[in-house]
Amino acid sequence: MGQPVEQIVRRKLSDEVFDRLERLITSGELKPGDEMPSERVLMERFGVGRPAIREAMQALANMGLVNISHGERAKVLQLTAKSIFRQVDPTAKIMLSQSSDSLEHLKSARIFFERGMAREAAQRTSETDVCELREIIERQRAALGDAEAFISADIQFHTRIAQISGNPIFVAVSEAMLAWLKAYHTDMLIWAGKEKFTLVEHEEILARLAEHDADGAEQAMLRHLERSRALYMK
Known part of the structure; x- marks a missing residue:
């Protein structure tokens, strides 16, 4: 019998961006109360388009890691029980x-x-x-x-x-x-x-x-x- 196929699933760009943004928070580079970098800065830093940044940021917000307010920079939240x-x-x-x-x-x-x-x-x-x-x-x-x-x-x-x-x-x-x-x-x-x-x-x-x-x-x-x-x- 041949080896089972271990298919490599290509990840969405926004998932990669999410991982990197999450690491900025978990590493302590960004602390509760800090503003997240602007979309433009993140686009340049990661070499991706605005949709990938926005999707990743929304995923962070859904987890309660950041707060997104219209017209303002997203802020890192203090996680509590x-x-x-x-x-x-x-x-x-x-x-x-x-x-x-x-x-x-x-x-x-x-x-x-x-x-x-x-x-x-x-x-x-x-x-x-x-x-x-x-x-x-x-x-x-x-x-x-x-x-x-x-x-x-x-x-x-x-x-x-x-x-x-x-x-x-x-x-x-x-x-x-x-x-x-x-x-x-x-x-x-x-x-x-x-x-x-x-x-x-x-x-x-x-x-x-x-x-x-x-x-x-x-x-x-x-x-x-x-x-x-x-x-x-x-």
């Missing part, structure tokens, strides 16, 4: 809208994650954390009857618990999952009458965090999320 999740937000929402299984998997993943966050936070909660979480609960109480404001405060409460960890990736994961779930919060159908349960449960979670009770915080979080799980429906 939050900015990376923002890049996948639209795609994640489409995936969830197409599959009820995906929504159930996300709800399960969120419960798994939040249980861990409660345990982690219980070991680290400071007086400042307690005060700020209490303020969020009071804002939520003041928002009774205003579903949008109430849900917004709900998201702030859970994200603030993630912040206690000091890990920005935990915070970004928390914000992303809550943002994706928010699109499926059917407040018109089954929201009425549920708000007061949420407030009591949030107070119980906070009490356990303030006492540095990891087991109690995890169980309080689990009870809260298992009850509220039904609020997120397609």
Whole structure:
């Protein structure tokens, strides 16, 4: 038998330009906040036409590596866990809208994650954390009857618990999952009458965090999320 054919695929010019521009950023030659070179400079540097430069620059923008503003030079962005999740937000929402299984998997993943966050936070909660979480609960109480404001405060409460960890990736994961779930919060159908349960449960979670009770915080979080799980429906 002959050797299998290993076909060499000719790459688009814009792909080559993309690789070189990406290296300018990853090597540190261009840093967050720096302006990218002009199209003309890049055309001369790489010996390619304007379409290849523009296509490569758009690919960088789609990855969140640069920001393109009309009439201005593209700027290198600071990559963070939050900015990376923002890049996948639209795609994640489409995936969830197409599959009820995906929504159930996300709800399960969120419960798994939040249980861990409660345990982690219980070991680290400071007086400042307690005060700020209490303020969020009071804002939520003041928002009774205003579903949008109430849900917004709900998201702030859970994200603030993630912040206690000091890990920005935990915070970004928390914000992303809550943002994706928010699109499926059917407040018109089954929201009425549920708000007061949420407030009591949030107070119980906070009490356990303030006492540095990891087991109690995890169980309080689990009870809260298992009850509220039904609020997120397609």
